[in-house]
Each structure stands twice: as C-alpha cells, then as structure tokens.
Amino acid sequence: MSNILALIEVSSNGDLRDSTSSLLAAAARIGSPVAVVVTTPGAGSALVERLGNLGAAQVFLAEIDQGGTLLVAPQVDALAAAVSTLAPGAILTVNSVEGRDVAARLGVRIGAGLVIDAVNLRSEGLTIVATHSVFGGAYTVESTVQGGPMIVTVREGVIEGAADAAVPVVTTVSLTSDASNSAVIDEVIDVVVASTRPGLRGATRVVSGGRGLGSQEKFSLVDQLADALGAAVGASRAAVDAGFVAQACQVGQTGVTVSPQLYVALGISGAIQHRAGMQTAKTIVAINKDADAPIFDIADFGIVGDVFTVVPQLIAAIESRGKK
Amino acid sequence: MKIIVLVKQVPDTYGERTLDPTTGWIDRAGSDAVIDEIDERALEVALSYKDAHKGTEVVVLSMGSKAVTVGLRKGLAMGADSAVHVLDAALEGADAGWTAAAIAAALTSTGFDLVIAGNESTDGGGGVVPAMVAEHLGLAHMTFLESVDISADQVAGERATGQGTLRVHASLPAVISITENLPEARFPNFRGIMSAKKKPFRVASLGDLGIDPAVTFAGVGRSVVLQATKRPARTAGTKIVDEGNAGVELADFLVAGHLI
Ligand SMILES: Cc1cc2nc3c(=O)[nH]c(=O)nc-3n(C[C@H](O)[C@H](O)[C@H](O)COP(=O)(O)OP(=O)(O)OC[C@H]3O[C@@H](n4cnc5c(N)ncnc54)[C@H](O)[C@@H]3O)c2cc1C
Ligand SMILES: Cc1cc2nc3c(=O)[nH]c(=O)nc-3n(C[C@H](O)[C@H](O)[C@H](O)COP(=O)(O)OP(=O)(O)OC[C@H]3O[C@@H](n4cnc5c(N)ncnc54)[C@H](O)[C@@H]3O)c2cc1C
Numbered sequence: 021m022s023n024i025l026a027l028i029e030v031s032s033n034g035d036l037r038d039s040t041s042s043l044l045a046a047a048a049r050i051g052s053p054v055a056v057v058v059t060t061p062g063a064g065s066a067l068v069e070r071l072g073n074l075g076a077a078q079v080f081l082a083e084i085d086q087g088g089t090l091l092v093a094p095q096v097d098a099l100a101a102a103v104s105t106l107a108p109g110a111i112l113t114v115n116s117v118e119g120r121d122v123a124a125r126l127g128v129r130i131g132a133g134l135v136i137d138a139v140n141l142r143s144e145g146l147t148i149v150a151t152h153s154v155f156g157g158a159y160t161v162e163s164t165v166q167g168g169p170m171i172v173t174v175r176e177g178v179i180e181g182a183a184d185a186a187v188p189v190v191t192t193v194s195l196t197s198d199a200s201n202s203a204v205i206d207e208v209i210d211v212v213v214a215s216t217r218p219g220l221r222g223a224t225r226v227v228s229g230g231r232g233l234g235s236q237e238k239f240s241l242v243d244q245l246a247d248a249l250g251a252a253v254g255a256s257r258a259a260v261d262a263g264f265v266a267q268a269c270q271v272g273q274t275g276v277t278v279s280p281q282l283y284v285a286l287g288i289s290g291a292i293q294h295r296a297g298m299q300t301a302k303t304i305v306a307i308n309k310d311a312d313a314p315i316f317d318i319a320d321f322g323i324v325g326d327v328f329t330v331v332p333q334l335i336a337a338i339e340s341r342g343k344k
Numbered sequence: 345m346k347i348i349v350l351v352k353q354v355p356d357t358y359g360e361r362t363l364d365p366t367t368g369w370i371d372r373a374g375s376d377a378v379i380d381e382i383d384e385r386a387l388e389v390a391l392s393y394k395d396a397h398k399g400t401e402v403v404v405l406s407m408g409s410k411a412v413t414v415g416l417r418k419g420l421a422m423g424a425d426s427a428v429h430v431l432d433a434a435l436e437g438a439d440a441g442w443t444a445a446a447i448a449a450a451l452t453s454t455g456f457d458l459v460i461a462g463n464e465s466t467d468g469g470g471g472v473v474p475a476m477v478a479e480h481l482g483l484a485h486m487t488f489l490e491s492v493d494i495s496a497d498q499v500a501g502e503r504a505t506g507q508g509t510l511r512v513h514a515s516l517p518a519v520i521s522i523t524e525n526l527p528e529a530r531f532p533n534f535r536g537i538m539s540a541k542k543k544p545f546r547v548a549s550l551g552d553l554g555i556d557p558a559v560t561f562a563g564v565g566r567s568v569v570l571q572a573t574k575r576p577a578r579t580a581g582t583k584i585v586d587e588g589n590a591g592v593e594l595a596d597f598l599v600a601g602h603l604i
Contacts, residue, residue, distance in 0.1 A: 031507060091486065091503075091512055092475075117471075117488045117505045124475035125485075127441060133565030134440050136470040149570065154469075159363050161572045168565025176506070203484040203514035206500075210508035221506075225603075249604065267525060273357060273466060274382070274524050282603045293357050299578060303601060305594065311585070318578040321597045325586025333591025338604055341595065 022109030023078070024051035025102050027095060027122060028071070029114055032088065032208045034063055036070060039114045039176050044075040046174045048183035050143045051109050054078040056102045058087045058094045061194065068190055075183020080106070083194040093202035095122045096129065097195050103130055103169070105191070110148050115173035123171045133165030135172045140179065148172075156277065156296030177222035178279075220252045220269060225282045226298070228254030228271055231262060232287020232308065232327060239264040241331050242286055248335045254278065254298075256288045272297035286327045290315025307331065345496070346401045347390040348451060349424070350461040350474070351383040353408050353415045357466050368569025369437050370467055372409070379415040382462030384422075384529035386522050389460055391423045391530065393494050401425050403454060407435060407446050420540035421532035427543070428454055432550040434557050439567040440468070444476030445560060449553035451481065458499060459519040463488045474521040484514035490525040 024047040029037040040055075047053035055076035057064055064081035071079050082098030099111060099122065111126070113119035115137045127134045138150035150172055152161045164170070220226065227249060229242035239259065246253045254271040255264065271278055273296040283301035288294060290306070290313055298304070299318055306319040307327050316322040323330055355361045355375035362371040387404065394400040404419035406412045407430040416427040430450050435442060451459060459478075464471035471487070478485035489501035490509070499520055500513035514520075532540075550557065582597070584590060598604045 037507070091484075091510070117503070120471050121475045121485070121487055124440075124444075124472035125479040127472075127565075128444065128476050128479035131564040132441075133567040134470070134472055135567055136440070136468075136472060154363070155361050157575060158361075159572050159574055161363070161368055162570040163368070163567055164570060165565040166568050168563055170565055201478075201482050201484055203486045203512045203518070205510050205512055207511040208508065209511070282598070292360070296357075303603060304578075305597075307590075307594075311583075316583055317580050319583070320581035321594060322580070322583040323586055323590045323594060324583065325590050330586055330591045330594070333589075334594050335591075337592045337595035338598075341599070341604070 022051045023054050023106045025054050025056050025099060025106065025108045025111045027099055027113045027119065028055050028057045029116065029118060030057060030059070032210055034059070036067060039116070040071070041074045041182055042177055042179045043112055043114055043174055044183045045181050046141055046179045047112055048075050049141050049179070050148050052077045053183055054080055054102065054106060054108065055188070056080045056082065056098055058082050058084055058098045060085065060087060064192065068188055072188040073185045075186060076188045077186045079188040079190045081190065081192045083192060084197060086197050086199065088208070089205055090197050090199060091203040091205055092118060092121045092125065093197040094195070096125045097197050099126050100129055101193055101195060110170045110172060112172050112174055115175050119173050123173050127171050130169055132169035132171045133167070135163055135165060135170065137175050138172050139175050141172065141174070153300065156273065157279070157300035217246060218250070218252045220254055220271070220276050220278060223252035223278065224280050225249050225251035226254045226271070226278050226280045226301070227251045227284040227286065228256065228288060228298070229259055229264065229286045230256035230288030231258035233259060233264060236264045241327065245284065245286070245331055245335055248338045249282070251282070251284070256294050285315050285319070286331065288315055289313045290318070345393070345397065345458065346403065346456050347393065347458045347460060348403045348405050348454060348456040349383065349387045349390050349419070350447060350459065351387065351404050351406045351415060351419055352380050352462070352465050353377045353406060353412045354380045354465055354467040361467065363572045365572050365574070367437060368572040372411070377411050377415070379418060380462055380465050382464070382466070382522070382524060385524060385526045386460045386462050387419055387422060387424065388527055388529040389492055389522060394423065403428060403456070405447065405450055405454070406430070407443060407450070416545065417540050418532060420543045421536040422530060423536060425543060427545045429545070429547045430553070431547050434550055440470050440472050440476060441564060441566065442561065444473050444480060446550065446553065446555065447473065448477045448480035449555055450548060451477065453548070453553055457516045458494065461519070461521040463521045463523045474519050478519040481519070483518055485519045486512050486514055487521040489520055489522050492520065492522060492526065
C-alpha cells in the first residue's frame with residue numbers, strides 16, 4: 021500500500037483540529053495514512069498517540085519555529101519534505117482556507133495536479149478516483165490526476181468512519197522556512213464559540229432565516245425554532261447583508277454548503293444561489309407568505325403563511341410533545 | 345502603484361449552470377457569461393485605492409475565450425486603465441495548474457506591485473488560483489481577506505478561516521484575494537463606457553508569454569474529469585396554505601418522518 025500524506029491542522033494552542041479524524045479516514049481508504057504535522061520544537065510528541073488512535077500508521081513531525089508567524093509557508097515546506105522522503109501515492113489536505121493555500125503552493129512547487137473539494141476517494145487499480153458534488157449537488161463528478169503527482173483537498177467532515185488505530189512510526193525533521201516569500205501573521209483572533217448550538221457545517225438539522233424575518237430583533241424567531249429542534253442557525257445572503265446575523269451563518273453558493281437531515285427555510289425566497297447550498301438536504305421544509313416563491317419547488321413540506329404566526333405555533337407543538 | 349486585478353468570466357449564477365457530460369467542462373454556450381461578481385469587488389478595491397491615490401495604474405487581466413473581451417471592456421468602463429487578455433486554443437479546458445501558469449506568465453510580462461483576485465470563482469470554485477500564481481512568482485500571498493489596507497510598500501488585512509480570524513501583512517509585491525465581505529462594485533457610467541473604447545487592450549497567446557505547453561507542462565500532473573452525472577432534480581412535495589393550524593400540521597409531518 022502506498023503512503024498517503026495527510027496534512028493535519030493544528031489550532032493556535034497546539035490541539036488537533038476536529039477535521040483530523042475524517043482526513044485520516046480519507047487517507048486510509050486509498051493507502052497507508054501518514055499524518056504530517058507542523059509543530060514547535062518538542063511539542064509534537066504529545067500528539068503522536070492521538071494521531072495513532074485516529075489511524076495514522078506514520079507521523080511526520082516537522083519542527084518549525086515559524087509555525088505561528090508565517091502564513092502557510094511552514095506547512096508547504098513540511099509537506100514538501102515529507103514528499104521527498106516518503107514518495108507518497110497522494111497528498112491530502114482539508115478543503116479549508118489554509119488547506120487550499122497549502123495545496124496550491126505545494127502543487128506548483130512539486131508539479132502536482134490538484135483535485136479540489138473531494139467528498140469521497142477510492143482506488144481503482146493504480147488510479148485514485150475522487151468524487152465531487154458540484155453546483156450544490158446538481159452534478160456528481162469523478163476526477164483524477166494524470167501525468168504527475170496528485171494533491172486532493174477533502175471537504176470537511178463528509179468522510180465518515182474512522183481508520184484502524186495504529187502505533188505510528190515517527191519521523192522528526194527540523195526545518196526553517198524562507199520568510200521572504202511569505203505573508204506574516206500579526207495576530208490570531210481565534211473565534212470563541214459562545215453558543216451551545218451545533219455548528220452549521222456538518223449539522224444534522226438547520227433552521228435558516230431570510231429577509232422575510234424583517235429585522236435583527238425579529239430574527240430571534242429563527243434562534244428559538246433552532247433551539248426547539250436542536251438545530252444550527254443558517255441564513256440567506258440577504259439576511260446577512262441586512263445585518264440580521266453574522267456572515268458565518270450564510271448558506272449558499274458563496275456561503276456554507278450544508279447537507280442535513282432536516283432544513284427549515286423561514287422567509288427565504290429560494291434564489292438559485294441559496295438553493296446551491298442546501299438542496300441536497302434529506303428533508304426540506306419552507307414557510308413563506310408568497311405561494312409562488314421558488315423555494316416551494318424543492319420543499320418536501322411547504323406552508324404558505326406568515327412565519328410570525330406559524331413558527332410560534334410549531335414551537336408550542338414541539339414543546340407540548342416533549343412534555344408528553 | 346500598479347495594481348492588476350484578475351477577472352474571470354463565469355456563467356451567470358442566476359441561470360442554471362450545466363456541465364458537458366463527456367468532458368466535465370462548463371457548458372459555456374448554455375448560459376450567459378458575466379464577470380464573476382467577486383472579481384468586480386476585487387476591481388472595486390483597486391479602483392477605490394486609485395480614487396484616493398492619483399497616479400495609481402489599474403490593469404484588468406483575464407484568461408479565457410474570445411467572449412472574455414466583453415467582460416474586460418466592462419472593467420475598463422468601470423475605471424481600469426488597460427486590459428490584458430490571455431487567449432489561446434491550447435487553454436481550452438485548462439485546469440487550475442495551467443490557468444495559474446498562464447496568468448503568472450502574463451503578470452510577469454506586464455509588471456505590477458499588487459495583484460488582487462477573488463477568493464473563489466462561482467463556477468470552478470477551487471479557491472486555489474491566487475496562491476498558485478504567488479508560488480509561480482515567488483511572492484507572498486494572502487487569500488480570503490475580509491478587509492484590505494494598501495500602503496506604499498505593504499498590504500495588510502484580516503483573513504477569515506473556519507476557526508477564526510488572522511491579522512496578516514505582506515511586503516509588496518504580493519498577491520491577495522478578497523471575500524464578498526468587501527463592498528459591491530460601482531457601475532460603469534456613460535463617460536467610462538465611451539473612454540473604454542480608447543484604452544489599451546493587449547491580447548497575448550501562450551507563445552507570446554514564452555509558454556510551450558509540451559515543454560512547460562511535461563511531467564506536471566493534470567486534473568482530469570472522468571465522468572459527470574446530473575442528479576435527478578428535486579421535486580416539490582406537500583404544499584398547504586395556513587388556515588390557522590399549519591404549525592401543528594408541520595409538527596405532525598416532522599413526527600411522522602422521525603425528525604423530532
Ligand atoms: C454571485 C452571487 C452569489 C450569491 N450567493 C448567495 C448565497 O451564498 N446565499 C444566499 O442565500 N444568497 C446568495 N445570493 C443572493 C441571492 O440571489 C438572493 O438575493 C438571496 O438569496 C435572497 O435572500 P432571501 O430569500 O432572504 O430574500 P428575498 O428574496 O427578498 O426573499 C424574502 C422572502 O421572504 C418572504 N417573506 C417576507 N415576509 C414574510 C413573512 N412574514 N412570513 C413568511 N415569509 C415572508 C417573501 O415572500 C420572500 O419570498 C448570491 C447572489 C449572487 C449574485
Ligand atoms: C465544477 C468544476 C470543478 C473543477 N474542479 C477542478 C479541480 O478539482 N482541479 C482543477 O485543477 N481544476 C478544476 N476545475 C477547473 C478550474 O475551474 C479552472 O481551471 C479555472 O480556470 C480555475 O479555477 P477556479 O475557477 O477554481 O478558480 P479560483 O481559484 O476559485 O479563482 C479565484 C480567483 O482567481 C482568479 N482567476 C481564476 N481563474 C481565472 C482566469 N481564467 N482568468 C483570470 N482570473 C482568474 C479570479 O480572480 C478568481 O476570483 C473545475 C471546474 C469546474 C467547472
């Protein structure tokens with residue numbers, strides 16, 4: 021089995037990001053997973069056992085002092101070093117902002133082809149085939165790389181299951197990145213998640229609100245229904261632009277793509293760009309005053325009505341069932 | 345200061361976007377082409393800097409088919425000083441790697457202090473071309489910027505990541521990409537449209553840029569589509585008009601589907 025490098029993302033305080041398990045599971049589908057991690061000197065050994073439990077057969081620790089100060093260059097250098105010693109069959113990163121930057125720069129450096137935003141991976145003989153879900157799930161596309169090395173960015177949280185636990189073989193190298201062609205990180209403002217609500221990406225239930233909610237105060241109706249259902253909160257771009265809710269909540273083509281069991285759209289017309297981010301939901305519910313709103317074309321259950329009368333009644337009905 | 349804005353022509357997102365099932369390429373005949381909205385915002389960043397700093401030169405640069413002329417003319421009408429169009433039949437179906445190599449070569453031939461791109465296109469959506477271009481040029485990149493602060497010798501901003509925000513800066517020359525957090529673009533006015541016709545417009549082939557695909561891309565991996573399948577369209581289910589009891593009926597529907 022060929023080595024599959026997986027660039028592990030580490031938070032600013034040195035913890036493994038949540039994406040680790042799914043990325044190692046993706047690597048295990050096509051070969052022997054090698055976790056590649058950038059750490060400050062000496063800090064990496066604390067991560068080895070956990071990486072093994074998550075399925076890393078090998079751990080490649082790149083000790084670089086500049087990990088917290090140079091933007092992405094240390095991660096690119098770490099992978100480039102691992103590529104030259106481990107001759108991998110493919111290189112995986114998370115399809116995050118950082119993961120795509122690393123894939124992009126490494127791809128040019130080693131002459132690799134890039135496969136972006138894969139939702140699944142499999143081997144067919146010597147070929148690695150990636151599956152993508154494009155235009156909001158309207159198409160399923162299979163792709164590969166020919167004629168050179170292959171780098172794949174894997175969509176966060178979609179590959180389920182876990183790789184078998186292993187006791188990893190550890191390689192440690194120490195590197196210095198060239199600071200002259202890298203941006204500098206002045207400050208890391210890590211988002212503090214104050215909410216107890218589930219995050220939008222990967223949520224199994226999502227309640228989203230649109231311009232129809234009317235104001236920031238009245239948008240709290242969306243929060244109330246989300247809490248009654250144990251759902252994450254989403255929004256249309258019009259609701260974000262109007263300042264009802266933070267940009268991180270935007271669902272759609274230029275926002276987050278979600279694929280939950282249940283998606284509830286409140287006061288959202290269902291523009292094509294919004295649908296691109298939610299139309300693969302298992303069940304779609306829509307409440308809208310306008311009987312001709314396009315959201316009804318894809319809703320499993322549609323209510324032509326006012327969100328401010330229907331939703332409170334729905335919340336009361338959910339709560340009274342909970343009491344029984 | 346010379347700022348080059350990368351603009352990509354994409355199928356209008358208001359129409360249905362389709363893929364050619366055999367090549368997996370965008371069916372460009374199937375929809376209207378427009379400059380990507382995010383690239384118009386990138387151009388706005390450059391033009392508002394130019395408004396405040398006379399003597400700034402703004403160039404719009406695109407790689408694409410003949411049809412891209414229209415989009416580049418719009419960029420000139422909005423206020424860019426000149427346009428560069430990379431046009432070559434060998435680039436049809438280019439992957440991100442070929443695209444970035446061609447754009448980097450065009451940038452080198454044009455010269456610049458700052459390159460501004462969109463964070464991700466609305467068709468390919470890879471979000472990788474700007475950082476690839478920076479690696480070709482041996483320059484720093486800062487992608488996904490939510491705010492941009494340009495000064496004479498550096499560019500700074502805040503970059504959104506899934507986990508939080510980074511405050512970053514880089515010395516010029518550099519390559520940046522911006523998110524839709526930055527303001528919408530201005531509309532071209534009549535004077536702009538008239539003067540656009542007289543502005544310099546350069547068309548460059550790969551040969552003009554010193555690229556021979558057979559040599560430049562020898563041994564370089566290329567992303568290829570094996571198969572593209574259209575999913576069956578979703579169909580509408582039950583639709584009721586609220587007559588005072590719809591909230592309860594919806595609760596019943598959710599219970600029946602084991603969703604609560
Ligand atoms: C390049 C590009 C990218 C885009 N990306 C995205 C994206 O990622 N996500 C996104 O969402 N949009 C995106 N858009 C914008 C998209 O085109 C729409 O403008 C947007 O989705 C509309 O949001 P909305 O449905 O909330 O608002 P509207 O279209 O204004 O709809 C509001 C709806 O609320 C209903 N309503 C009003 N009051 C009530 C009430 N009391 N009870 C019930 N219903 C009520 C109305 O009938 C109406 O249907 C993008 C656009 C472009 C050009
Ligand atoms: C559905 C789909 C999936 C694809 N998947 C892959 C894949 O997995 N791997 C792959 O290598 N290619 C892929 N491609 C091809 C890829 O879209 C094109 O190569 C494209 O030219 C560059 O990638 P992008 O659109 O993703 O750009 P992005 O990296 O998303 O673009 C970001 C910014 O770069 C600039 N830019 C990008 N292209 C141009 C251009 N032609 N001219 C001027 N500026 C530009 C713009 O400022 C743009 O906003 C895919 C295309 C489609 C339609």
